[in-house]
Amino acid sequence: MEELSRYQQLIENMLERHRFEGKPANLYDPLNYLMGLGGKRLRPMLTLIACDMMHGDIGKAVMPAIGLEVFHNFTLMHDDIMDEAPLRRGSETVHMKWNMPTAILSGDLMLVKAYEWMMMSEGLTRIKILETFNKTATEVCEGQQFDMDFESRDDVTVPEYLKMIELKTAVLLGCALKVGALVAEADESDADLLYDFGISTGIGFQLMDDILDVFGDASKVGKQDAGDILADKKTFLLLEAYARADESQKRELNRWIGHKAHDPKTKIDAVKAVYKVLNIEEIARQKANEYFMKAEHLLDAVKVESSRKQKLRNYAEYLKNRIS
């Protein structure tokens, strides 16, 4: 893990040295504010790890790696407007601290700046990176719209949900790994295996997130206990429960879901009781494990000595332990 914290340091130093500069302040300050709220820097970490694994020079990978972090923060800035979120990482969101128009425009600038960073490599690699990034950016937008569409639909299926989280969050992890492999000029097939590893792992993480929101230790997860149930969020758990429920269980779920007026604890307990009878936690854990196992096999297939893959395995394990 020592080398991983060296990567983390490299990323933080780079971000510190390259704060956004320009005028007017109302446009640029929100970018530095949001980037300064921290976070795991998961995406750039994946880029550096993949690049190093494939015998690449991480000094060349760090610029597009930063681009992916900037892109991720752009999505946060705009998603927070769409979700009317008051807080991000425990601090005021940009549209609350400034205002909505500024959050839209600063987000737009952030997307442009992400492209500037993504362009900082050479020759054919640069083009391949940009093509991968364009595809991913498109899919992330699609995922967010599917997510918003789901809110007003009552016929969302589990496969649709899995596709949505793949687009909304997993493809960017895949992209981060692939970009690292591209900088290292790895074989296309290995770059694609790492991309697929990122997707499987990302979906697995999101399923763990869904599980822990309801069944985790709230103080450890750092979120409101069962916030997803209170918000009637159509997570894997709820959709799977609907799919497996008999008529009386469906009626019970429908009594609670979609109604905000209930006492929170009563609502949470009632929905969890249905989940328990249907064994939903176990089913969801199995599903997450399927994705993690698939990811392992994909990583095994990458044509590089197994020892070089250890850092990525360690990092994925570290992330899994953080959320579980």
Next chain:
Amino acid sequence: MEELSRYQQLIENMLERHRFEGKPANLYDPLNYLMGLGGKRLRPMLTLIACDMMHGDIGKAVMPAIGLEVFHNFTLMHDDIMDEAPLRRGSETVHMKWNMPTAILSGDLMLVKAYEWMMMSEGLTRIKILETFNKTATEVCEGQQFDMDFESRDDVTVPEYLKMIELKTAVLLGCALKVGALVAEADESDADLLYDFGISTGIGFQLMDDILDVFGDASKVGKQDAGDILADKKTFLLLEAYARADESQKRELNRWIGHKAHDPKTKIDAVKAVYKVLNIEEIARQKANEYFMKAEHLLDAVKVESSRKQKLRNYAEYLKNRIS
């Protein structure tokens, strides 16, 4: 002008053949809707004209030309949210027809798609185009934020206003011409002259716009008569009037500006009366002409036979006549 309408046709055909396709519909429909509302296609026209002027192949220029039109429409989609505009080209704006989150997200996707189009050229040209585009996109965001900042400031100067309109609207015209020259592999110095031509012309157009809003024939301009005065917009006219007004004229302006409660016609007449005494229309027309003359000299300096420049001159003249 016959060749110009051939270009127009080429652009429209290209847009028709390459409608945005993807899922979910709520994400992609707004893109096709907004692009389908028409417009002069000014920016792609400039790209094709510049490319042809510099002996380039317009077949290669049409992709980035479309990219600039897509980018322009992205700015419209987001600006309309920020300005709370109900109408765009006489039809409902996207955030009114769909909703605000969709207008944010579809706009984001549109910016990504603009990059995809901008990338469709070869080798070094592609990189130069992307670099120019990144710079321009950044400046357009800066211009929009300056414009928003100006609304709540009462010390905006004329030079600040000119800089704002340069960033918000003129640089994109400069970029469109430069991109055409880059596709034609013109000398860097000629590409930059065309860029500067676009900026001067663009500022001139905006000044004409300011003049015609107040002094033009409303039925011809197709906008509300003196809408800028009613909205207390800090245009060149108002800022120049403030700069030249004596104490009593300043008091008179301050009586009217910033107060929405007045009878519209009385307010317009009162402000126009101050403009008349201060000779503001003539001063503004002179200023616009300065920019148009500067543009002419820049175009003269481009190293290509004068006859090849005629199309751009004609087009600029045609646009001037449309608004004056």
